[in-house]
Amino acid sequence: MRADSSDYDILVKPIENQMIQSVWRIVRDPNDADDAFQEATTTIWKQLGRIRRHPNPHALILKICTDAAYDVLRHRIRHKRGQEQEEAIAAVPDPAPAATQLLISRETQAEILQAIGQLSPKQGTAVLMRFVNGLSYNDIAQSFGCREATVRKHVARARDRLYEVLEHLLPKSTKEVNE
Amino acid sequence: MNTNKNEQILESILKDNPGSQVPQEVEARLRRHLKALRDRMEEPKGKELSATIRVLWRTFMKTKKTAFITASMIVIVALIVFQFIGNPVGPGLTFASVIEPILKAKTAAYDMVFGPDDGSRQAVHELVMNSRIRRQVAGSSAVTIIDLENRRVLFRNEANMEARYGYIDPKGMASGQNYPNGMVFSQNYLEELKNIILSLKDMPDFTVEELGRKQLDGREVIGFFASHPKLDITIWADVDTGLPVRIEYNVGTVHVTYKNMEFDLLMDEEMFSMEVPAGYMVQEPLTMDLQVTEENFIKGLRLIAEKLNHGLFPNDVSYESFSRWMTSGPINSQFDAMAKEEALAINLELIKFIRFTIFFPGEGKWTYRGNGVRLGEAESPIFWYKPEKSETYRVIYGDLHVENIAPEKLPQ
Structure with missing residues (x-):
């Protein structure tokens, strides 16, 4: 397999920021992000031929990044590293929010990530690509190699499951609308 | 349900x-x-090899320690090829297409785990290039290069700068008695694979069950469980690439997992060099007899009782138990106390010993009753099995004499 010098500019460069964000927003830990991103870039290199031939290479690359981050997340949950995660999140400087808001967000965030990590792999990847990466259902379907309706089902099931687990986080008005 | 609103909230x-x-x-x-x-993708063609080696090297560096020589997964994969040809697996993907890249592969890389793959076992990392195998162990300094064509092995210990050649007894190269259809593994895994496929064309005994899809190491895979009277195999292939990524099967009492499988990687021939690097001290060569014989098994039983277990036979002779026992503290201490050459000689004999139950050459199952029996107890049957096409059983007693016994007269 031979990579042309323009491959990077065409396939990777336009979505560099999305790749970084997609991994970070899932793992929220500097070392885990480093591990997941290394795994993702290695996979991209190994699967370059397939990526070149893919109808939607950008979506496929973002799926590779999401998969790598999701693997790390699930591994972390399996090993009950909740406490370590909290500490890691706390160690990351965040210039924006007030202290109280940050505290609430950390708890919320850890809870959401834990809930997502407990979804089935397909549901987890689909919901992360939809809500974290902001990909369209069509893009996700192409990266999965399945029909758009299938992805919608994965996301819908994931969303329902997340609502059950995270109901207390939803605004009251929304809960009432749902009911 | 207000889906759009909910999605916005989750997204938010x-x-x-x-x-x-x-x-x-x-x-x-x-x-x-x-x-x-980017650097990798823009490397000029001549540098591709080094990039690939970096990938391989990183794989090596995740490894720990080595274990016994065993059959190639490629041979195992070959067993099920013809059951699947034309069997649709998914859109545009058939098992035949999954196997095809293996048939065409010039090189292969994989990790092997003997016993349950639950993280408690050490993985063996192998590269195969034509008739050569590199068995690399990260975490330990041992590197083994096997040249199947010339039946030579080079053991290299980078920590103490020692090297030793081994010569594989040709009789043992055809000792795959446990495999169906008289299959053996010998000189060249990839070439042999093609021969095996041709010879297996008419095998009717496999049954196949599709296991569906799942996520494995971040990729979607599809699985099959293929069974044969002598061998059960589970194979997982990447749905996207169509390549096998994980194979599991049992050989006798040993569960073997091949994982992280890759094919047709660029490999540097230097990695398979049989030359001893400069500065290494070359030890006396070894002759490696890989035959699976009752004689070797009995010799091993005696060695264990006399040298390692205070006159008693081992508690168990399955690979699982035996490998745990051999790596236990007391046994390690006994080996540490021995002269280096004596320890090596005993190790080699015990490899031959345990190969008897791993690559069991008889029919059906063997039985072991040696737990608690002392060497010399002539009335105590400790092991029995039925050789291929035999009407009687071979029964080994505590003094290690052997009798042929009719099935109805076997010990209870």
Whole structure:
């Protein structure tokens, strides 16, 4: 397999920021992000031929990044590293929010990530690509190699499951609308 | 249900939370990986090999320790090929197409785990290039290069700069009695694979069950369980690439897993060199007899009782138990107390010993009753089995004499 010098500019460069964000927003830990991103870039290199031939290479690359981050997340949950995660999140400087808001967000965030990590792999990847990466259902379907309706089902099931687990986080008005 | 509203809320929670913004130092770290990716993708053609070697090297560096010589997974994969040809697996993917790249592969890389793959076992990492195998062990300094064509092995210990050649007894090269259809593994895994496929064309005994799809190491895979009277195999193939990535099967009492499988990687021939590097001290060569014989098994039983177990036979002779026992503290201490050459000689004999139950050459199952029996107890049957096409059983007693016994007269 031979990579042309323009491959990077065409396939990777336009979505560099999305790749970084997609991994970070899932793992929220500097070392885990480093591990997941290394795994993702290695996979991209190994699967370059397939990526070149893919109808939607950008979506496929973002799926590779999401998969790598999701693997790390699930591994972390399996090993009950909740406490370590909290500490890691706390160690990351965040210039924006007030202290109280940050505290609430950390708890919320850890809870959401834990809930997502407990979804089935397909549901987890689909919901992360939809809500974290902001990909369209069509893009996700192409990266999965399945029909758009299938992805919608994965996301819908994931969303329902997340609502059950995270109901207390939803605004009251929304809960009432749902009911 | 107000789906749009709910999606917005979930998106908002995930995306806009404080902490979702990538910290600068993290972004800098991740961009280094992007730069490395770019460098790789833009490397001139002549440098591709080094890039691939880097990938392989990283794989090596995740490894720990080595174990016994065993049959190639490629041979095992071959067993099920013809059951699947034309069997549709998924859109545009058939098992025949999954196997095809293996048939055409010039090189292969994989990790092997003997026993349950639950993280408690050490993985053996192998590269195969034509008739040569490199068995690399990270975490230990042992490297083994096997030249099947010339039946030579080079053991290299990079820590103490020692090397030793081994010569494989040709009789043992055809000792795969446990495999169906008289299959053996010998000189060249990839070439042999093609021969095996041709010879297996008419095998009717496999049954196949599709296991569906799942996520494995971040990729979607599809699985099959293929069974034969002598061998059960589970194979998982990447749905996207169509390549097998994980194979599991049982040989006798041993569960073997091949994982992280890759094919047709570029490999540097230097990695398979049989030359001893400069500065190494070359030890006396070994002759390696890989035959699976009752004689070797009995010799091993005697060695264990006399040298390692205070006159008693081992508690169990299955690979699982035996390998645990052999790596236990008391046994390690006994080996440490021996002269180096004596310890090596005993180890080699015990490899031949345990190969008898791993690659069991008889029919059906063997029975072991040696737990608690002392060497010399002539009335105590400790092991029995039925040789191929025999009407009687071979029964080994505590003094290690052997009798042929009719099935109805076997010990209870």
